[in-house]
Amino acid sequence: xxxxxxxxxxxxxxxxxxxxxxxxxxxxxxxxxxxxxxxxxxxxxxxxxxxxxxxxxxxxxxxxxxxxxxxxxxxxxxx
Amino acid sequence: xxxxxxxxxxxxxxxxxxxxxxxxxxxxxxxxxxxxxxxxxxxxxxxxxxxxxxxxxxxxxxxxxxxxxxxxxxxxxxx
Amino acid sequence: xxxxxxxxxxxxxxxxxxxxxxxxxxxxxxxxxxxxxxxxxxxxxxxxxxxxxxxxxxxxxxxxxxxxxxxxxxxxxxxxxxxxxxxxxxxxxxxxxxxxxxxxxxxxxxxxxxxxxxxxxxxxxxxxxxxxxxxxxxxxxxxxxxxxxxxxxxxxxxxxxxxxxxxxxxxxxxxxxxxxxxxxxxxxxxxxxxxxxxxxxxxxxxxxxxxxxxxxxxxxxxxxxxxxxxxxxxxxxxxxxxxxxxxxxxxxxxxxxxxxxxxxxxxxxxxxxxxxxxxxxxxxxxxxxxxxxxxxxxxxxxxxxxxxxxxxxxxxxxxxxxxxxxxxxxxxxxxxxxxxxxxxxxxxxxxxxxxxxxxxxxxxxxxxxxxxxxxxxxxxxxxxxxxxxxxxxxxxxxxxxxxxxxxxxxxxxxxxxxxxxxxxxxxxxxxxxxxxxxxxxxxxxxxxxxxxxxxxxxxxxxxxxxxxxxxxxxxxxxxxxxxxxxxxxxxxxxxxxxxxxxxxxxxxxxxxxxxxxxxxxxxxxxxxxxxxxxxxxxxxxxxxxxxxxxxxxxxxxxxxxxxxxxxxxxxxxxxxxxx
Amino acid sequence: xxxxxxxxxxxxxxxxxxxxxxxxxxxxxxxxxxxxxxxxxxxxxxxxxxxxxxxxxxxxxxxxxxxxxxxxxxxxxxxxxxxxxxxxxxxxxxxxxxxxxxxxxxxxxxxxxxxxxxxxxxxxxxxxxxxxxxxxxxxxxxxxxxxxxxxxxxxxxxxxxxxxxxxxxxxxxxxxxxxxxxxxxxxxxxxxxxxxxxxxxxxxxxxxxxxxxxxxxxxxxxxxxxxxx
Ligand SMILES: Nc1ncnc2c1ncn2[C@@H]1O[C@H](COP(=O)(O)OP(=O)(O)O)[C@@H](O)[C@H]1O
Numbered sequence: 001x002x003x004x005x006x007x008x009x010x011x012x013x014x015x016x017x018x019x020x021x022x023x024x025x026x027x028x029x030x031x032x033x034x035x036x037x038x039x040x041x042x043x044x045x046x047x048x049x050x051x052x053x054x055x056x057x058x059x060x061x062x063x064x065x066x067x068x069x070x071x072x073x074x075x076x077x078x079x
Numbered sequence: 080x081x082x083x084x085x086x087x088x089x090x091x092x093x094x095x096x097x098x099x100x101x102x103x104x105x106x107x108x109x110x111x112x113x114x115x116x117x118x119x120x121x122x123x124x125x126x127x128x129x130x131x132x133x134x135x136x137x138x139x140x141x142x143x144x145x146x147x148x149x150x151x152x153x154x155x156x157x158x
Numbered sequence: 159x160x161x162x163x164x165x166x167x168x169x170x171x172x173x174x175x176x177x178x179x180x181x182x183x184x185x186x187x188x189x190x191x192x193x194x195x196x197x198x199x200x201x202x203x204x205x206x207x208x209x210x211x212x213x214x215x216x217x218x219x220x221x222x223x224x225x226x227x228x229x230x231x232x233x234x235x236x237x238x239x240x241x242x243x244x245x246x247x248x249x250x251x252x253x254x255x256x257x258x259x260x261x262x263x264x265x266x267x268x269x270x271x272x273x274x275x276x277x278x279x280x281x282x283x284x285x286x287x288x289x290x291x292x293x294x295x296x297x298x299x300x301x302x303x304x305x306x307x308x309x310x311x312x313x314x315x316x317x318x319x320x321x322x323x324x325x326x327x328x329x330x331x332x333x334x335x336x337x338x339x340x341x342x343x344x345x346x347x348x349x350x351x352x353x354x355x356x357x358x359x360x361x362x363x364x365x366x367x368x369x370x371x372x373x374x375x376x377x378x379x380x381x382x383x384x385x386x387x388x389x390x391x392x393x394x395x396x397x398x399x400x401x402x403x404x405x406x407x408x409x410x411x412x413x414x415x416x417x418x419x420x421x422x423x424x425x426x427x428x429x430x431x432x433x434x435x436x437x438x439x440x441x442x443x444x445x446x447x448x449x450x451x452x453x454x455x456x457x458x459x460x461x462x463x464x465x466x467x468x469x470x471x472x473x474x475x476x477x478x479x480x481x482x483x484x485x486x487x488x489x490x491x492x493x494x495x496x497x498x499x500x501x502x503x504x505x506x507x508x509x510x511x512x513x514x515x516x517x518x519x520x521x522x523x524x525x526x527x528x529x530x531x532x533x534x535x536x537x538x539x540x541x542x543x544x545x546x547x548x549x550x551x552x553x554x555x556x557x558x559x560x561x562x563x564x565x566x567x568x569x570x571x572x573x574x575x576x577x578x579x580x581x582x583x584x585x586x587x588x589x590x591x592x593x594x595x596x597x598x599x600x601x602x603x604x605x606x607x608x609x610x611x612x613x614x615x616x617x618x619x620x621x622x623x624x625x626x627x628x629x630x631x632x633x634x635x636x637x638x639x640x641x642x643x644x645x646x647x648x649x650x651x652x653x654x655x656x657x658x659x660x661x662x663x664x665x666x667x668x669x670x671x672x673x674x675x676x677x678x679x680x681x682x683x684x685x686x687x688x689x690x691x692x693x694x695x696x697x698x699x700x701x702x703x704x705x706x707x708x709x710x711x712x713x714x715x716x717x718x719x720x721x722x723x724x725x726x727x728x729x730x731x732x733x734x735x736x737x
Numbered sequence: 738x739x740x741x742x743x744x745x746x747x748x749x750x751x752x753x754x755x756x757x758x759x760x761x762x763x764x765x766x767x768x769x770x771x772x773x774x775x776x777x778x779x780x781x782x783x784x785x786x787x788x789x790x791x792x793x794x795x796x797x798x799x800x801x802x803x804x805x806x807x808x809x810x811x812x813x814x815x816x817x818x819x820x821x822x823x824x825x826x827x828x829x830x831x832x833x834x835x836x837x838x839x840x841x842x843x844x845x846x847x848x849x850x851x852x853x854x855x856x857x858x859x860x861x862x863x864x865x866x867x868x869x870x871x872x873x874x875x876x877x878x879x880x881x882x883x884x885x886x887x888x889x890x891x892x893x894x895x896x897x898x899x900x901x902x903x904x905x906x907x908x909x910x911x912x913x914x915x916x917x918x919x920x921x922x923x924x925x926x927x928x929x930x931x932x933x934x935x936x937x938x939x940x941x942x943x944x945x946x947x948x949x950x951x952x953x954x955x956x957x958x959x960x961x962x963x964x965x966x
Pocket of ligand 1: 208209218221231232233234235236237250252276429430652653654686687688689690691
């Protein structure tokens with residue numbers, strides 16, 4: 001089974017990359033763009049075929065490694 | 080309107096980050112995980128309300144700045 | 159075993175592999191039959207300009223390469239000079255121009271990776287990196303993107319690998335608009351009695367593959383050739399090489415750890431045309447044949463063909479000939495560093511380069527001839543005439559010297575490069591005794607008191623005006639920069655960047671520059687110990703400025719006697735030395 | 738004094754660190770490989786700088802989950818002094834030994850240059866050879882040293898006197914310009930609650946000899962050695 005994990009900075013955490021991208025977009029003429037935030041996408045494959053079990057496993061990966069839950073939150077999509 | 084842009088490395092392009100994350104997951108005991116790839120997620124907001132026009136704008140942003148189309152491909156989701 | 163020959167070698171396919179009809183005739187004559195597609199790929203890799211130096215070889219031979227300090231001149235991964243106390247300096251410069259234009263960050267990064275490998279392949283620990291960069295007009299729409307990408311790429315690779323990037327140079331000129339130059343130099347230190355070379359020895363010895371896995375990175379040749387291999391050709395399209403400095407750092411540590419023992423007979427890094435060039439070179443230099451079993455090659459992607467594996471330019475890989483009996487010892491070290499390790503072949507006594515895959519022989523070629531019989535051209539050239547002398551009175555004096563000075567200091571050619579070198583970790587290892595911004599960088603050797611001085615220089619507009627004088631001047635400038643910090647110049651490496659050598663006036667620039675360099679090197683006892691040639695740097699028929707970048711290394715016996723650029727006190731006399 | 742330097746793959750400033758420790762009077766540090774699960778008895782554990790695991794995923798994230806880190810955490814909790822510099826600081830944060838997070842530098846670029854640090858407190862085992870308020874010059878070399886912590890954590894750090902170093906101008910004044918990576922409150926180095934774990938982004942180990950341009954960094958190592966005596 002495949003899983004996509006999206007990891008984004010929590011609200012309130014300053015996102016220097018997002019801010020820089022927003023600035024660059026403005027200077028390219030995309031004036032109205034705002035609230036640009038950058039996150040991560042991690043795609044992976046699991047041997048597990050049971051959806052519930054797979055989700056639990058990916059959740060454990062997020063908690064243990066993939067996300068820094070001090071500043072990031074994550075979402076898991078099984079595909 | 081909000082847009083989510085996911086940017087991933089093209090197939091066949093080496094993904095050192097994905098490789099390192101896969102190794103780390105293995106050593107944490109998630110043995111079966113494979114094909115780990117890391118990509119980027121960029122969330123942004125546009126004043127544009129017309130979906131077609133919004134998509135075209137975000138596409139232009141991707142081509143001009145957000146994605147490195149030599150090695151990356153991108154997908155746009157309007158939300 | 160049969161040699162399956164199921165792809166018809168057409169003139170188009172030959173041309174797409176960059177081989178001229180008469181070069182193909184030579185191949186047919188050499189092997190007495192039509193080559194397989196894999197063999198064609200191997201020839202194209204071995205006989206291209208980059209590997210064979212076919213346009214420059216006759217002239218490179220005229221450069222002085224010897225001296226009491228020279229331990230190894232051109233012909234190995236890097237040059238080696240003696241620095242006393244049983245130690246030597248190992249260094250080389252190389253270009254990564256085209257990849258850096260296509261993808262500046264990765265292109266420049268992998269350029270740094272390649273030159274670092276050249277140095278640590280020989281058993282040396284890299285202690286410094288430098289680079290010579292040329293970009294187009296500062297106002298050209300692509301320049302900003304290229305500059306920031308190249309600088310981030312060089313820093314990204316060197317910083318992570320852990321070598322201080324201590325020097326370099328940057329120029330801007332419209333003639334580089336469509337063809338930037340990224341030349342990277344690396345300097346390492348080794349113990350003189352523990353230097354490793356490429357020549358294999360001994361029959362039946364294991365050939366070992368080390369480092370990262372092989373993917374379809376930067377496969378040469380031709381879209382057409384790869385299309386023939388499968389239905390989903392879209393996905394097999396040659397891709398840009400992505401560097402992994404982390405893997406390279408592991409490779410460095412693993413190689414140096416293994417070299418502590420007697421395990422290594424020969425070693426060669428996989429640079430351009432990876433497996434092909436490295437295996438052929440190890441065999442040919444050692445007068446041995448090589449047999450590779452591609453089924454054993456660690457691959458990153460499924461269903462790679464022999465053609466693809468032989469031409470892949472995946473980074474961070476090495477080939478080694480091991481002393482028999484040391485396999486387990488070597489494997490343990492590479493596994494400790496989480497690197498791939500595979501025995502992929504062995505040396506033979508039949509002087510053939512044989513490549514097997516899936517039970518078939520995909521290539522069976524005479525190994526010596528692959529290198530020795532490569533074409534070598536004495537291309538026609540025309541001398542660049544000396545430009546007319548410009549009288550001082552023909553140049554109008556500036557209205558205000560102060561204004562002129564401010565204008566010069568603010569110009570992209572002369573302004574501070576701090577923005578660039580602050581993105582390079584120039585202090586790591588704690589031995590940077592002279593940071594970027596002075597004449598030559600100075601890097602201490604271990605805990606001292608010895609130190610090496612190094613500098614890269616060339617002034618392309620001088621070379622354009624008169625290549626011979628420009629070549630001379632570049633060598634002299636390096637020499638001056640090294641002496642200015644109080645060091646004794648030892649030897650140089652070079653990177654000769656020119657346009658299309660098939661045009662006599664361009665060939666004339668190359669010839670002129672080499673003549674000038676040679677003359678200066680002889681006059682200064684400053685031999686050439688390594689280098690690289692990059693030709694065909696043109697866009698739409700317009701060549702870059704002739705750019706023979708020179709990288710020099712000198713020795714400072716005692717760091718306490720180093721000279722620095724800053725004035726040290728008030729009321730001291732200022733002397734102007736020279737003509 | 739006995740010290741151990743933990744070596745994760747991709748770490749590259751361990752030699753600089755070992756030299757600084759030697760110069761300050763430590764015995765030759767023991768190098769401990771990340772796959773080990775136990776540590777010798779030492780007076781100091783050092784996590785040096787570099788790019789452990791290539792800085793992939795998040796700086797320090799993968800190294801913080803190595804087998805040896807369980808032992809480092811246990812020793813730290815038992816009171817052994819731990820110093821983390823640059824990537825070592827990032828690892829300590831990822832391992833939960835220090836609060837907050839280190840993000841990309843404000844200008845998104847790697848910065849290698851000398852900076853000035855204000856010694857905010859000499860009442861620590863890492864800074865006792867300085868005077869409170871001293872300004873020292875040491876280099877930084879990092880791409881992700883932009884310290885972030887939520888308001889409450891910041892208040893606590895500040896209130897407890899656990900912000901040991903702040904980026905400042907040569908005269909000791911604070912400015913945005915002196916705070917090149919964009920850290921909150923100019924934070925350059927912090928201490929854990931117990932006072933035995935210090936994490937800092939700048940590299941004192943690269944300013945310990947006159948030839949390196951300054952010896953301002955040596956005080957940290959001398960402090961540690963004298964505290965262990
Ligand atoms: N311009 C030059 N001057 C002197 N030696 C050169 C020059 N160009 C190449 N060489 C030498 O020729 C040999 C082959 O170069 P090259 O193919 O670039 O090495 P590699 O196989 O490491 O890429 C090297 O030893 C190099 O030092």
